[in-house]
Amino acid sequence: MAPRRLPTALLLLTLLTGCAGEEGREAPSGPGSVQAGTTPAPLSPSADPTDTAWVQLMIPMDTGAVALLDLAAHRALGPRLRSWAAGLRAAQTSELAALRGLRDRMGLPGTDVHEGHDMPGMVTAHDLAGARAAEGTAFDRLLVTLIHEHLEHSMRVSRSEIAAGGGAAAREQARALVTARGEQLAGLTALRDRDH
Template identity: 55%
Template sequence: MNRPAPTGPLPTLAPLVLLVLLGLIAATGCSSTPDPAPAPAPPPAASAPTPTTDATPTDAAWAQLMTPMNEKAVALLTLAADRATTPPLRDFATRLRSAQEAELGRLRPLLARMGLPDTDVHAGHDMPGMVTEKDLAAARAAEGAAFDRLFLTQLRDHLRHSAQVSRSEVTAGARTDAKELAAALVTAREAGLTELAGLPGAARALG
Protein backbone atom coordinates (compact mmCIF):
# COMPACT_ATOMS: atom_id res chain seq x y z
CA MET A 1 0.00 0.00 0.00
CA ASN A 2 1.71 3.23 -1.18
CA ARG A 3 0.75 6.43 0.53
CA PRO A 4 1.48 9.85 -1.04
CA ALA A 5 4.69 11.18 0.48
CA PRO A 6 4.60 14.67 2.04
CA THR A 7 6.88 17.23 0.39
CA GLY A 8 9.41 19.03 2.50
CA PRO A 9 9.90 18.80 6.28
CA LEU A 10 6.79 18.51 8.39
CA PRO A 11 6.24 21.58 10.63
CA THR A 12 5.77 21.35 14.34
CA LEU A 13 2.07 21.22 15.17
CA ALA A 14 0.83 24.17 17.21
CA PRO A 15 -0.98 23.26 20.42
CA LEU A 16 -4.31 24.28 18.89
CA VAL A 17 -3.75 21.99 15.90
CA LEU A 18 -2.99 19.07 18.21
CA LEU A 19 -6.20 19.73 20.14
CA VAL A 20 -8.11 19.71 16.84
CA LEU A 21 -6.48 16.36 16.04
CA LEU A 22 -7.56 15.02 19.40
CA GLY A 23 -11.08 16.26 18.71
CA LEU A 24 -11.13 14.36 15.42
CA ILE A 25 -9.97 11.24 17.22
CA ALA A 26 -12.77 11.59 19.74
CA ALA A 27 -15.29 12.21 16.96
CA THR A 28 -14.44 8.85 15.40
CA GLY A 29 -14.96 7.12 18.71
CA CYS A 30 -11.25 6.89 19.53
CA SER A 31 -10.98 8.28 23.03
CA SER A 32 -7.78 10.02 24.07
CA THR A 33 -8.38 9.22 27.74
CA PRO A 34 -9.82 6.15 29.45
CA ASP A 35 -13.49 6.03 30.35
CA PRO A 36 -14.13 6.90 33.99
CA ALA A 37 -14.52 3.88 36.22
CA PRO A 38 -18.00 3.31 37.64
CA ALA A 39 -16.59 3.11 41.15
CA PRO A 40 -13.33 4.15 42.81
CA ALA A 41 -10.56 1.62 42.28
CA PRO A 42 -9.24 -0.14 45.36
CA PRO A 43 -6.09 1.38 46.80
CA PRO A 44 -2.83 -0.05 45.43
CA ALA A 45 -0.82 -2.50 47.45
CA ALA A 46 1.65 -0.94 49.82
CA SER A 47 4.58 -2.08 47.68
CA ALA A 48 3.14 -0.74 44.41
CA PRO A 49 3.94 2.82 43.25
CA THR A 50 0.98 5.15 43.17
CA PRO A 51 0.26 6.38 39.62
CA THR A 52 0.72 10.09 39.09
CA THR A 53 -2.28 11.11 37.05
CA ASP A 54 -1.45 14.77 36.53
CA ALA A 55 -1.42 14.36 32.76
CA THR A 56 -3.05 16.86 30.44
CA PRO A 57 -5.18 15.61 27.52
CA THR A 58 -2.19 16.31 25.26
CA ASP A 59 0.15 14.15 27.37
CA ALA A 60 -2.37 11.31 27.53
CA ALA A 61 -3.23 11.46 23.82
CA TRP A 62 0.41 11.46 22.81
CA ALA A 63 1.32 8.46 24.95
CA GLN A 64 -1.80 6.54 23.93
CA LEU A 65 -1.08 7.18 20.25
CA MET A 66 2.67 6.65 20.28
CA THR A 67 2.49 3.28 22.04
CA PRO A 68 0.40 1.46 19.38
CA MET A 69 2.28 3.33 16.63
CA ASN A 70 5.50 1.79 17.89
CA GLU A 71 3.92 -1.63 18.40
CA LYS A 72 2.68 -1.77 14.81
CA ALA A 73 5.97 -0.42 13.46
CA VAL A 74 7.86 -3.13 15.35
CA ALA A 75 5.71 -5.75 13.61
CA LEU A 76 6.58 -4.27 10.21
CA LEU A 77 10.26 -3.95 11.11
CA THR A 78 10.31 -7.60 12.17
CA LEU A 79 9.10 -8.59 8.70
CA ALA A 80 11.68 -6.35 7.03
CA ALA A 81 14.54 -7.67 9.16
CA ASP A 82 13.86 -11.07 7.62
CA ARG A 83 12.49 -10.30 4.15
CA ALA A 84 14.09 -7.11 2.82
CA THR A 85 16.18 -7.80 -0.26
CA THR A 86 19.48 -6.18 0.77
CA PRO A 87 21.72 -6.61 3.82
CA PRO A 88 21.81 -2.84 4.55
CA LEU A 89 18.01 -2.69 4.57
CA ARG A 90 17.71 -5.77 6.79
CA ASP A 91 20.34 -4.37 9.17
CA PHE A 92 18.54 -1.01 9.31
CA ALA A 93 15.23 -2.73 10.09
CA THR A 94 16.83 -4.85 12.82
CA ARG A 95 18.44 -1.86 14.55
CA LEU A 96 15.33 0.29 14.29
CA ARG A 97 13.18 -2.52 15.68
CA SER A 98 15.44 -2.76 18.74
CA ALA A 99 15.31 1.01 19.22
CA GLN A 100 11.52 1.16 19.02
CA GLU A 101 11.16 -1.82 21.37
CA ALA A 102 13.33 0.12 23.83
CA GLU A 103 11.00 3.12 23.43
CA LEU A 104 8.06 0.87 24.26
CA GLY A 105 9.95 -0.04 27.42
CA ARG A 106 9.63 3.62 28.41
CA LEU A 107 6.19 4.36 26.97
CA ARG A 108 4.37 1.59 28.83
CA PRO A 109 5.64 2.62 32.29
CA LEU A 110 4.73 6.20 31.38
CA LEU A 111 1.15 5.10 30.68
CA ALA A 112 1.10 3.37 34.07
CA ARG A 113 2.35 6.48 35.85
CA MET A 114 -0.43 8.45 34.17
CA GLY A 115 -2.99 5.92 35.32
CA LEU A 116 -3.80 4.98 31.71
CA PRO A 117 -4.40 1.44 30.41
CA ASP A 118 -1.78 -0.28 28.26
CA THR A 119 -4.34 -0.96 25.54
CA ASP A 120 -4.69 0.25 21.95
CA VAL A 121 -7.44 2.86 22.23
CA HIS A 122 -6.96 3.56 18.49
CA ALA A 123 -7.68 0.00 17.34
CA GLY A 124 -9.76 0.00 14.18
CA HIS A 125 -8.89 3.59 13.25
CA ASP A 126 -6.57 4.49 10.37
CA MET A 127 -4.41 7.05 12.16
CA PRO A 128 -1.77 8.99 10.16
CA GLY A 129 1.56 7.21 10.43
CA MET A 130 0.03 4.07 11.97
CA VAL A 131 0.93 0.74 10.34
CA THR A 132 -2.45 -0.99 10.06
CA GLU A 133 -3.34 -4.65 9.99
CA LYS A 134 -4.12 -4.19 6.28
CA ASP A 135 -0.62 -2.76 5.77
CA LEU A 136 0.91 -5.75 7.54
CA ALA A 137 -1.14 -8.16 5.44
CA ALA A 138 0.04 -6.42 2.27
CA ALA A 139 3.64 -6.60 3.48
CA ARG A 140 3.34 -10.33 4.19
CA ALA A 141 2.00 -10.89 0.67
CA ALA A 142 4.67 -8.78 -1.08
CA GLU A 143 8.02 -10.10 -2.23
CA GLY A 144 11.30 -8.74 -3.54
CA ALA A 145 11.43 -5.13 -4.68
CA ALA A 146 7.68 -4.75 -4.10
CA PHE A 147 8.20 -5.59 -0.44
CA ASP A 148 11.06 -3.10 -0.17
CA ARG A 149 8.95 -0.30 -1.66
CA LEU A 150 6.01 -1.04 0.60
CA PHE A 151 8.22 -1.27 3.69
CA LEU A 152 10.16 1.92 2.98
CA THR A 153 7.02 3.91 2.19
CA GLN A 154 5.19 2.80 5.33
CA LEU A 155 8.24 3.28 7.53
CA ARG A 156 8.90 6.77 6.20
CA ASP A 157 5.27 7.65 6.92
CA HIS A 158 5.56 6.26 10.45
CA LEU A 159 8.79 8.13 11.18
CA ARG A 160 7.51 11.44 9.83
CA HIS A 161 4.15 11.40 11.59
CA SER A 162 5.45 10.11 14.90
CA ALA A 163 8.10 12.85 14.85
CA GLN A 164 5.42 15.44 14.10
CA VAL A 165 3.15 14.36 16.95
CA SER A 166 6.11 14.09 19.34
CA ARG A 167 7.18 17.65 18.51
CA SER A 168 3.68 18.73 19.50
CA GLU A 169 4.03 16.95 22.85
CA VAL A 170 7.33 18.75 23.45
CA THR A 171 5.62 22.07 22.71
CA ALA A 172 2.18 21.57 24.26
CA GLY A 173 2.60 18.81 26.85
CA ALA A 174 2.87 19.41 30.59
CA ARG A 175 4.53 16.36 32.15
CA THR A 176 8.30 16.51 32.28
CA ASP A 177 8.75 12.75 31.82
CA ALA A 178 6.46 12.71 28.77
CA LYS A 179 8.10 15.76 27.20
CA GLU A 180 11.58 14.32 27.72
CA LEU A 181 10.60 11.04 26.10
CA ALA A 182 8.91 12.88 23.24
CA ALA A 183 12.08 14.90 22.63
CA ALA A 184 14.12 11.69 22.54
CA LEU A 185 11.67 10.23 20.02
CA VAL A 186 11.96 13.30 17.80
CA THR A 187 15.74 12.95 17.76
CA ALA A 188 15.49 9.24 16.98
CA ARG A 189 12.93 9.79 14.20
CA GLU A 190 15.01 12.47 12.54
CA ALA A 191 18.07 10.22 12.63
CA GLY A 192 16.00 7.34 11.24
CA LEU A 193 14.71 9.44 8.37
CA THR A 194 18.22 10.60 7.52
CA GLU A 195 19.53 7.04 7.50
CA LEU A 196 16.55 5.78 5.52
CA ALA A 197 17.12 8.38 2.80
CA GLY A 198 20.74 7.26 2.45
CA LEU A 199 20.05 3.54 2.13
CA PRO A 200 21.09 2.01 -1.21
CA GLY A 201 18.12 1.98 -3.53
CA ALA A 202 15.85 3.95 -1.16
CA ALA A 203 15.53 6.96 -3.44
CA ARG A 204 14.55 4.72 -6.36
CA ALA A 205 12.10 2.68 -4.27
CA LEU A 206 10.42 5.77 -2.86
CA GLY A 207 10.28 7.59 -6.16
Protein backbone atom coordinates in the same frame (compact mmCIF):
# COMPACT_ATOMS: atom_id res chain seq x y z
CA MET B 1 -25.72 8.33 13.77
CA ALA B 2 -23.82 11.54 14.57
CA PRO B 3 -20.07 11.52 13.87
CA ARG B 4 -18.02 10.72 16.91
CA ARG B 5 -15.70 13.33 18.34
CA LEU B 6 -12.06 12.72 19.07
CA PRO B 7 -11.04 13.48 22.66
CA THR B 8 -10.00 17.15 22.80
CA ALA B 9 -6.29 16.56 23.37
CA LEU B 10 -6.06 13.97 20.58
CA LEU B 11 -7.92 16.33 18.26
CA LEU B 12 -5.39 19.03 19.14
CA LEU B 13 -2.49 16.72 18.29
CA THR B 14 -4.21 15.65 15.07
CA LEU B 15 -4.82 19.23 13.98
CA LEU B 16 -1.33 20.38 14.94
CA THR B 17 0.28 17.65 12.89
CA GLY B 18 -2.06 17.94 9.91
CA CYS B 19 -2.78 14.22 10.08
CA ALA B 20 -6.30 14.26 8.66
CA GLY B 21 -6.38 13.45 4.97
CA GLU B 22 -2.62 13.72 4.45
CA GLU B 23 -0.72 11.40 2.11
CA GLY B 24 -3.86 9.66 0.90
CA ARG B 25 -5.10 8.77 4.37
CA GLU B 26 -8.39 10.07 5.70
CA ALA B 27 -9.60 10.92 9.16
CA PRO B 28 -10.93 7.83 10.91
CA SER B 29 -14.50 6.85 10.05
CA GLY B 30 -16.61 3.75 10.10
CA PRO B 31 -16.02 0.76 12.36
CA GLY B 32 -13.48 1.41 15.10
CA SER B 33 -13.67 5.23 14.86
CA VAL B 34 -14.26 7.36 17.89
CA GLN B 35 -17.92 8.55 17.78
CA ALA B 36 -20.08 10.94 19.80
CA GLY B 37 -21.11 9.44 23.08
CA THR B 38 -17.91 7.39 23.32
CA THR B 39 -16.29 7.67 26.71
CA PRO B 40 -12.52 8.17 26.45
CA ALA B 41 -10.30 5.91 28.55
CA PRO B 42 -10.34 7.11 32.17
CA LEU B 43 -7.43 9.36 33.08
CA SER B 44 -5.35 9.47 36.18
CA PRO B 45 -6.39 12.60 38.11
CA SER B 46 -2.88 14.01 37.52
CA ALA B 47 -2.60 13.05 33.83
CA ASP B 48 -2.38 15.98 31.40
CA PRO B 49 -4.80 15.42 28.48
CA THR B 50 -2.20 16.25 25.80
CA ASP B 51 0.38 13.94 27.40
CA THR B 52 -2.26 11.23 27.61
CA ALA B 53 -3.24 11.63 23.95
CA TRP B 54 0.41 11.53 22.88
CA VAL B 55 1.29 8.40 24.87
CA GLN B 56 -1.89 6.61 23.79
CA LEU B 57 -1.12 7.41 20.14
CA MET B 58 2.61 6.69 20.15
CA ILE B 59 2.31 3.22 21.69
CA PRO B 60 0.15 1.74 18.87
CA MET B 61 2.20 3.64 16.27
CA ASP B 62 5.40 2.00 17.54
CA THR B 63 3.71 -1.37 18.04
CA GLY B 64 2.66 -1.48 14.38
CA ALA B 65 6.10 -0.38 13.22
CA VAL B 66 7.79 -3.14 15.26
CA ALA B 67 5.44 -5.74 13.74
CA LEU B 68 6.38 -4.53 10.25
CA LEU B 69 10.09 -4.49 11.10
CA ASP B 70 9.76 -8.09 12.37
CA LEU B 71 8.70 -9.06 8.85
CA ALA B 72 11.69 -7.24 7.37
CA ALA B 73 14.10 -9.61 9.11
CA HIS B 74 12.93 -12.42 6.80
CA ARG B 75 11.32 -10.68 3.84
CA ALA B 76 13.52 -7.69 2.98
CA LEU B 77 15.48 -8.41 -0.18
CA GLY B 78 18.26 -5.83 0.19
CA PRO B 79 20.88 -6.75 2.81
CA ARG B 80 21.50 -3.08 3.71
CA LEU B 81 17.79 -2.53 4.18
CA ARG B 82 17.51 -5.69 6.26
CA SER B 83 20.38 -4.55 8.49
CA TRP B 84 18.97 -1.04 8.87
CA ALA B 85 15.52 -2.43 9.68
CA ALA B 86 17.00 -4.68 12.38
CA GLY B 87 18.68 -1.69 14.02
CA LEU B 88 15.48 0.34 13.83
CA ARG B 89 13.47 -2.55 15.27
CA ALA B 90 15.79 -2.66 18.31
CA ALA B 91 15.47 1.11 18.78
CA GLN B 92 11.67 1.05 18.40
CA THR B 93 11.36 -1.86 20.86
CA SER B 94 13.36 0.06 23.45
CA GLU B 95 11.31 3.20 22.79
CA LEU B 96 8.09 1.22 23.14
CA ALA B 97 9.19 -0.11 26.53
CA ALA B 98 9.92 3.46 27.69
CA LEU B 99 6.52 4.67 26.46
CA ARG B 100 4.71 1.81 28.20
CA GLY B 101 6.62 2.61 31.39
CA LEU B 102 5.58 6.25 31.10
CA ARG B 103 1.96 5.18 30.48
CA ASP B 104 2.04 3.05 33.62
CA ARG B 105 3.56 5.85 35.72
CA MET B 106 0.81 8.16 34.44
CA GLY B 107 -1.79 5.66 35.64
CA LEU B 108 -3.27 5.14 32.18
CA PRO B 109 -4.97 1.89 31.10
CA GLY B 110 -3.16 -0.50 28.79
CA THR B 111 -5.98 -0.60 26.24
CA ASP B 112 -5.37 0.56 22.66
CA VAL B 113 -7.78 3.46 22.16
CA HIS B 114 -6.76 3.63 18.48
CA GLU B 115 -7.48 0.01 17.57
CA GLY B 116 -8.94 -0.07 14.06
CA HIS B 117 -8.00 3.52 13.27
CA ASP B 118 -6.29 4.33 9.97
CA MET B 119 -4.10 7.36 10.66
CA PRO B 120 -0.94 8.67 9.02
CA GLY B 121 2.09 7.01 10.56
CA MET B 122 0.08 4.07 11.92
CA VAL B 123 1.01 0.68 10.46
CA THR B 124 -2.42 -0.96 10.33
CA ALA B 125 -3.52 -4.58 10.15
CA HIS B 126 -4.29 -3.92 6.46
CA ASP B 127 -0.73 -2.63 5.93
CA LEU B 128 0.71 -5.71 7.63
CA ALA B 129 -1.42 -8.02 5.47
CA GLY B 130 -0.12 -6.23 2.38
CA ALA B 131 3.46 -6.58 3.62
CA ARG B 132 3.00 -10.31 4.25
CA ALA B 133 1.72 -10.73 0.70
CA ALA B 134 4.52 -8.70 -0.90
CA GLU B 135 7.81 -10.26 -2.00
CA GLY B 136 11.23 -9.09 -3.10
CA THR B 137 11.52 -5.48 -4.26
CA ALA B 138 7.76 -4.96 -3.77
CA PHE B 139 8.18 -5.72 -0.07
CA ASP B 140 11.22 -3.45 0.18
CA ARG B 141 9.34 -0.54 -1.42
CA LEU B 142 6.34 -1.04 0.86
CA LEU B 143 8.56 -1.29 3.94
CA VAL B 144 10.38 1.93 3.09
CA THR B 145 7.14 3.79 2.35
CA LEU B 146 5.36 2.71 5.53
CA ILE B 147 8.36 3.20 7.81
CA HIS B 148 9.13 6.62 6.35
CA GLU B 149 5.52 7.65 7.02
CA HIS B 150 5.71 6.26 10.55
CA LEU B 151 8.94 8.08 11.35
CA GLU B 152 7.77 11.38 9.84
CA HIS B 153 4.36 11.49 11.50
CA SER B 154 5.50 10.23 14.90
CA MET B 155 8.09 13.03 14.87
CA ARG B 156 5.38 15.61 14.07
CA VAL B 157 3.10 14.33 16.83
CA SER B 158 6.01 14.39 19.28
CA ARG B 159 6.89 17.97 18.36
CA SER B 160 3.28 18.87 19.19
CA GLU B 161 3.67 17.14 22.56
CA ILE B 162 6.83 19.14 23.27
CA ALA B 163 4.95 22.36 22.48
CA ALA B 164 1.66 21.60 24.22
CA GLY B 165 2.28 18.82 26.77
CA GLY B 166 1.97 19.52 30.47
CA GLY B 167 4.19 16.86 32.02
CA ALA B 168 7.97 17.11 32.15
CA ALA B 169 8.48 13.34 31.78
CA ALA B 170 6.30 13.11 28.68
CA ARG B 171 7.94 16.15 27.08
CA GLU B 172 11.39 14.74 27.82
CA GLN B 173 10.44 11.43 26.19
CA ALA B 174 9.02 13.33 23.21
CA ARG B 175 12.29 15.29 22.82
CA ALA B 176 14.28 12.04 22.85
CA LEU B 177 11.91 10.60 20.25
CA VAL B 178 12.25 13.64 17.98
CA THR B 179 16.05 13.40 18.15
CA ALA B 180 15.93 9.69 17.37
CA ARG B 181 13.52 10.25 14.47
CA GLY B 182 15.83 12.81 12.90
CA GLU B 183 18.67 10.28 12.94
CA GLN B 184 16.43 7.45 11.73
CA LEU B 185 15.04 9.48 8.84
CA ALA B 186 18.57 10.56 7.85
CA GLY B 187 19.63 6.91 7.85
CA LEU B 188 16.68 5.91 5.70
CA THR B 189 17.37 8.75 3.25
CA ALA B 190 21.02 7.72 2.97
CA LEU B 191 19.97 4.11 2.41
CA ARG B 192 17.56 5.08 -0.38
CA ASP B 193 20.15 7.35 -1.99
CA ARG B 194 22.71 4.52 -2.09
CA ASP B 195 20.17 2.21 -3.72
CA HIS B 196 19.32 4.67 -6.52
